[in-house]
Amino acid sequence: MPNGYGSVIGGGPTMGGIGGPYGMGTVPYWWGAPYGWTDLDLYDYNNNFVLDDDEITALVKDNIESDPFIPPFDTNHIEVEVKNRVVTLSGTVKTPRSKPLSYADAFWSTGVADVISNVEVAPPERKEGQRMKSR
Secondary structure (H helix, E strand, O other): OOOOOOOOOOOOOOOOOOEOHHHOEOOOHHHHOOOOHHHHHHEOOOOOEOOOHHHHHHHHHHHHHOOOOOOHHHHOOEEEEEEOOEEEEEEEEOOOOHHHHHHHHHHOOOOOOEEEEEEEEOOOOOOOOOOOOOO
16 A cells, blocks of 8 residues: 555554544644655645646646637637746636636646736627627
């Protein structure tokens, strides 16, 4: 078994705790520093894996492009920039629903801490002599 799962189920060192039920140590594994200390920068305080900015950028772009409710001509005009896990969306879209949907796709992506949406909705195009519909 990987280190840190205790000695009850045949695992290796417990990294700061005695073996407990189901092979878990009785204290968090990082208390056993320096053994396993180098893994801390890959995980946040809840032991969730943290991605770097380039990986988050690729993930957010993929989530926006694969959203079936955002038209393809809008996904091509949304730009994604990530700095310190904060996603900034920019660009101009034609469909009004693409703005909140792209925000939601970015917000729920793994590793994102916050989202700033600078996406603008373009005014509807009119042909010459065409009147706007009244609501």
